Amino acid sequence: MNTFKKSALNAAILGTALFGSAAIAAEKIAVVNVQGVFQSLPQAAMIQENIRAEFKDQIEEAQRLEKDMKYYLEKQQRDAATMSEKERKELEEKLISLRNDFAAKAQPLQNNMQRRGAEERNKLLGKIKDSIDAIAAKDKYDLVLNAEAVLFLKDESKDISKQIIDQVSKSN
Incomplete structure (x- = not known):
């Protein structure tokens, strides 16, 4: 009787394991390299250019101030020996004012x-997410994983990154 219970228990465990494996195998799974998709998009390259254009005047003003500080620091070092106390003090005040x-x-x-860059990156990541959702629904995937979290992928056709790049690149 004891042997019968062990055999029945082993059969139940084996049946559950086989059923669980079959259920997992039936799921349709895909992977996406989100970071790689983001970096491959033309919109990602344009984000930095657009931010620089948006803040162009302020960037130029900061660069001008930096250039002026450098000029006055060099002047201070170069002419320190020949400057009067009054000129030295005026130059120091000028440098302090420029630094401030x-x-x-x-x-x-x-x-x-940084804030604007994050806003633009988040918009683009939203488009990537929408594209993943659309392709997953269209191709009836049960699960889409980030490729960076996947250690091994036997079937490269399950990587839908290229499809995502194509779809997001077309939407602008």
Whole structure:
């Protein structure tokens, strides 16, 4: 009787394992390299250009201030021996003023550029997500995984990254 219980239990476990494997095999799975898709898109390359164009005047102002600071620092080093105390003090005040102006403009500019860049990247990632959803629905995938989380992929046809790049590239 004891042997019968063990055999029945083993048969039940084996049947459950086989059924579970069959259920997993029946799922349709795809992978997408989201980071690779993002970097391959022409829109991603344009994000940085658009941000620079949007903040062009502020960038030029910060660069001008930086150039002026460099000029006055070089002048201070070059002419220090021949400057009067009054000229030295005026030059130091000028440098302090330029540094303050630069700090007041550069840090907010950098923050604004990073914020806008993140906004644009998130918009593009949203388009990628929408494209993944559309292709997964059209091709009836049960599961789509990020390729960076997949250690092994036997069938490269399950990688739909190229389809995503094509679809997102066309939508602009």
